[in-house]
Amino acid sequence: xxxxxxxxxxxxxADPMLSVVxxxxxxxxxxxxxxxxxxxxAVSGSFGLGTCRACGFSWNTRFNADVxxxxxxxxxxxASAVFAAYYRELALMLIERFGISDGTVYxxxxxxxxxxRIFARLxxxxxxxxxxxxxxxxxxxxxELRCMRFDASVFTGDAKLVLLRHVxxxxxxxxxxxxxxxxxxxxxxxxxxxxxxxxxxETGAFWDFCYEHCNYxxxxxxxxxxxxxxxxxxxxxxxxxxxxxxxxxxxxxGSAMPIAEPAAAIATVAAYAAHEAGELxxxxxxxxxxxxxxxxxxxxxxxxxxxxxxxxxxxxxxxMNRNKHGRFAPGSAVEIHPADWLATLxxxxxxxVMNPNYLGEITAIAAAIRPDLAIAAx
Numbered sequence: 187x188x189x190x191x192x193x194x195x196x197x198x199x200a201d202p203m204l205s206v207v208x209x210x211x212x213x214x215x216x217x218x219x220x221x222x223x224x225x226x227x228a229v230s231g232s233f234g235l236g237t238c239r240a241c242g243f244s245w246n247t248r249f250n251a252d253v254x255x256x257x258x259x260x261x262x263x264x265a266s267a268v269f270a271a272y273y274r275e276l277a278l279m280l281i282e283r284f285g286i287s288d289g290t291v292y293x294x295x296x297x298x299x300x301x302x303r304i305f306a307r308l309x310x311x312x313x314x315x316x317x318x319x320x321x322x323x324x325x326x327x328x329x330e331l332r333c334m335r336f337d338a339s340v341f342t343g344d345a346k347l348v349l350l351r352h353v354x355x356x357x358x359x360x361x362x363x364x365x366x367x368x369x370x371x372x373x374x375x376x377x378x379x380x381x382x383x384x385x386x387x388e389t390g391a392f393w394d395f396c397y398e399h400c401n402y403x404x405x406x407x408x409x410x411x412x413x414x415x416x417x418x419x420x421x422x423x424x425x426x427x428x429x430x431x432x433x434x435x436x437x438x439x440g441s442a443m444p445i446a447e448p449a450a451a452i453a454t455v456a457a458y459a460a461h462e463a464g465e466l467x468x469x470x471x472x473x474x475x476x477x478x479x480x481x482x483x484x485x486x487x488x489x490x491x492x493x494x495x496x497x498x499x500x501x502x503x504x505x506m507n508r509n510k511h512g513r514f515a516p517g518s519a520v521e522i523h524p525a526d527w528l529a530t531l532x533x534x535x536x537x538x539v540m541n542p543n544y545l546g547e548i549t550a551i552a553a554a555i556r557p558d559l560a561i562a563a564x
Contacts (some may be wrong), residue, residue, distance in 0.1 A: 192247050194238035195360055195401065196411055202236030202247065203452055205459035211397040212516035213253050215489040216262040218509075222521075225514035229253055231397050235455070242451030243407045244383055249400035251358045256320040262297055262485065265506035268547050270304070272426055277305040280347060280377060287311050289346035294367070295353030296321060299331045302349070312346065336363075338370030345374040354411070355380045355399040364415030371437050376417060379432040380408060382424060387458040390465050393490040393540065404451065408433055427543045466494060469564075473499035476536035480504065482548055482561070483540035484515055484522045491540065491564070493517040501535065502527065528556040538564040 193200050210230045219225035236247035280286070288311045293302040296316030306314040306329040316331045317340060324331045332340070341348075348371060357363045367376070383402040386394045395402075403411070408431060409419050418438030424431050473479045473495055481488045484503040492500045497518040505511075510522040528537070537552065539545050542563040549561045 192236065194236075194241060194243055195245050195358065196243040196407060196414065197238060197241040199238055199240035202238050202245075203456070204234050204236050204247065205455050206233070206235035206392075206395055206462065208233035208395065210517070211493070212489065213397045214260060215396050215398060215486045215516060217259050217516060218261070218484075218513040218522060219516060219519075220513060222514050222519035225516050225519040228516035230517065233395060233397055235395065235402065235459075237452055237455045238448065239452060240448055241407065241410065242404070242448035243410075244402040244404075244451070244455060246397070246400045246402075249358055249397070251400075254356070254398070256318075258320060258322065260297075260320040261507065261509050263300065263507050263509070264485065265508070266544055266547060268544055273301050273304045274308070276425070277301065277308050281305070281309050284347060284375060286346045289313070289344040290315060290342055291347045291349065292340065292345060293317065293349040293351070294336050295350065295356075296331065297352075298322075299324075299329070301351060302331075303329055313344075315340065336367070338366070341370055341372055343372060345372040347374050348376045350376060351379040352381075354378060354408075355401045355403065358400050360401055360411055361415055364411060364417070368416040368437050373437065375420065376412075376435045376437075377432060378408065378412070378435070379425070379430055382429060382431040384454075385424075385428045387454055390458070390461070391487070392462050392465060393487045393494070396486050396490055398486075403431070405431055406447075406451075429541075429543070470495055470499060472536070476534070477501070477532075478536070480528075480531065480535055480537040481520070481540060482537060482552075483544065484510060484520070485540075487540035489515045489517070492520040501531070504528070504537075525551050526555055528552055528559065531556065531559070533558060535559055537561050540564055 211233050212228045213231050232248045234247045237244045290313040293316040296302050296318045299316040302314050302316045314329050319335050321331045321333050323333045354360055380403045383404050412435045417435035420434040422433040478499050478501040480501045482504045484505040492515055497520050500520045503520050503522045505522050511524050539548050545563045552561045
């Protein structure tokens with residue numbers, strides 16, 4: 187492990203430990219391309235995971251925010267009944283916990299507004315306003331999307347909840363952003379959800395390190411980010427099979443408490459990094475032996491795995507998002523197919539499911555098309 191330069195985005199300390207390194211990653215894994223050439227030549231950047239020796243926070247020390255221009259081509263839609271059920275469960279939890287039946291709920295960085303639309307259906311008396319530079323503006327009853335970046339002027343006095351789901355990991359100055367949100371926020375609670383770095387490290391999911399995510403939070407560092415930004419933590423839990431974590435907070439005095447074990451965070455990241463190359467070699471050997479993997483799930487996980495394996499070790503990708511069919515993954519140029527492409531595969535094809543949460547759902551779909559193929563989580 188060698189040190190790199192640049193202060194920690196959380197505490198400002200210099201000299202992080204550099205561990206996980208990628209020379210080239212597509213800057214947008216959720217943008218697919220019309221041709222192999224366009225996919226291979228997709229804008230890319232380098233990645234170097236730094237972990238702060240003072241607070242234990244991890245981030246991409248090589249991140250360049252200037253290349254991150256989100257527009258209508260950005261598509262992170264997950265076409266899954268399992269994921270839709272998770273959305274519904276989460277929305278109901280928030281509605282019931284805070285007794286939300288009127289007023290306004292704001293979703294900052296709402297994407298295409300899929301979670302917010304479910305929230306709006308479950309709370310018909312609540313005005314649900316989503317804000318995102320990649321969305322299509324719409325007003326549909328109590329559901330509204332605004333194509334814009336966050337601006338404090340959007341808040342009104344009847345705000346009942348502010349959502350920040352899968353946004354904070356994309357923001358290179360998280361404390362400045364949260365502090366601006368804190369200054370602008372009404373008295374409503376804030377709900378933050380981000381991926382959990384601890385899950386990535388524990389499961390060896392090297393395909394979850396991507397350029398879009400410049401910040402990698404653990405539960406302690408997410409709590410610390412909120413406290414440093416002037417929020418008081420209400421509750422925090424892991425979710426979605428441990429892959430995500432969420433925190434509830436309110437504007438408060440932000441009495442920051444130091445993270446007790448930065449050394450433990452350093453040790454955990456270092457231990458993971460020491461074994462990462464061996465895991466990649468194992469999967470490359472498996473692909474060579476089986477004639478190439480079929481990767482089911484061409485969002486972050488599948489896009490990054492296909493790139494790191496090398497496109498010649500991947501027969502093709504499958505995704506339930508129809509907008510991706512017939513298009514090509516950034517970096518690797520692996521073609522993305524619908525599920526019925528399974529029918530064209532030779533016997534014994536090695537089909538891997540990138541997200542274990544969807545294994546049961548995908549196995550049922552695949553069995554109706556090719557019952558002879560074994561489907562397994564990677």
